[in-house]
Amino acid sequence: MFVDRVQIELHAGKGGDGCSSLRREKYVPRGGPDGGDGGHGASIILEARLGVNSLAAYANRRLYRAPKGMPGQGALRHGRAGRDQRLFVPPGTTVIDADQGFVIKDLKHHGDQFVVARGGKGGRGNAHFKSSTNRTPHERTAGEPGEARDVILELKSIADVGLVGKPNAGKSTLLSRISSARPEIADYPFTTKHPNLGIVDVGDRSFVLADIPGLIEGASAGVGLGHEFLRHVERAGLLVHLVEPAPTDETDPIENYQSIRTELSEYDQSLGERDEIIVVTKSELDGARDVRDALQTASQRNVFLISAMTGEGLDGLLSEIMKRVDQRREEMIAAGEEVTALRPTDRDVEMSHRRLPPHLAGPTTELSNDLQAKDFESSAAKEES
DSSP states (O other), X not given: OOXXXXXXXXXXXXXXXXXXXXXXXXXXXXXXXXXXXXXXXXXXXXXXXXXXXXXXXXXXXXXXXXXXOOOOXXXXXXXXXXXXXXXXXXXXXXXXXXXXXXXXXXXXXXXXXXXXXXOXXXXXXXXXXXXXXXXXXXXXXXXXXXOXXXXXXXXXXXXXXXXXXXXXXXXXXXXXXHSSOOOOOOSSSOOOOSOEEEEEEETTEEEEEEEOOOOOTTGGGTSTTHHHHHGGGTTOSEEEEEEOSSOTTOOOHHHHHHHHHHHHHHHOHHHHTSEEXXXXXOTTSTTHHHHHHHHXXXXXXXXXXXXXXXXXXXXXXXXXXXXXXXXXXXXXXXXXXXXXXXXXXXXXXXXXXXXXXXXXXXXXXGOOSSSOXXXXXXXXXXXXO
């Protein structure tokens, strides 16, 4: 299940209370105060991580509560601090304050993280309050409550290229042909109910392609699920506009193209000015070339003609897309922006610091059927001699 917007309630952990205690031990007169401090409450941290593709994990759970800190004890024993709770979200998630409506943080890249709800500080034990004039204090402080807030998590797909067009224009078919993604495909409109992402490899380079559900007239005003779909196009640096040469509703392909362009501009002016590649799909149909020529004249741009079924024109289209994606990445690097990693293997994986078992550590890692422990002994003897 694909979920791109959820509202959750977050409660950080309460700090543990300080302890009021006096040392009572045989042969130790006037032991004095020995109450320990309470442990700090756990915080809740939101972190963007590759491999997390949806907010579905938060769809059926409303409340998240972090562990609290433990209270202090006598003999100057401090309470245990709560362990911070990490919630993983997809890169491209915007965190919005549900009460005020402002954006708290935009987690665009893998590894972006921040403390969304901070845990309360632990209370102080009575050992903190001893002085030359107050040798047996009974004062202590209670732990502070943790922060609590309602947030909205809104996912805007991170993609280099966004496929846009009318329903049934062939976007899902094209995505399945050039990537490993397997979106639902059928011979009726509105088959795609949510964005699908695929990684397209072109030689030793690659880019992320997003299949956006079909747009209709009035999408910029929220007709249908217009706002829900258009939100995922905002981050795409390049738009590939697919035009069906023979729509099933018998509308004019040129008017359909202009209608989608209008909806993009009305939703966000920057979308109307974004780099675009125009593609006429289903070249195996009669009249596809005539539509390509007419659209080329109307837009004053080069228009590609492809067929996802036969593979005609796909190589030229992919080369042009990769060329423009590379240009945009170079511009981003020159501007000091970070280029988003596509796969977990594209980044440095942080290995956990855990102890390896004996058979995986030290000289024994080299043992095999051909290399036994006795061979090590003979080789060591030869080196000594």
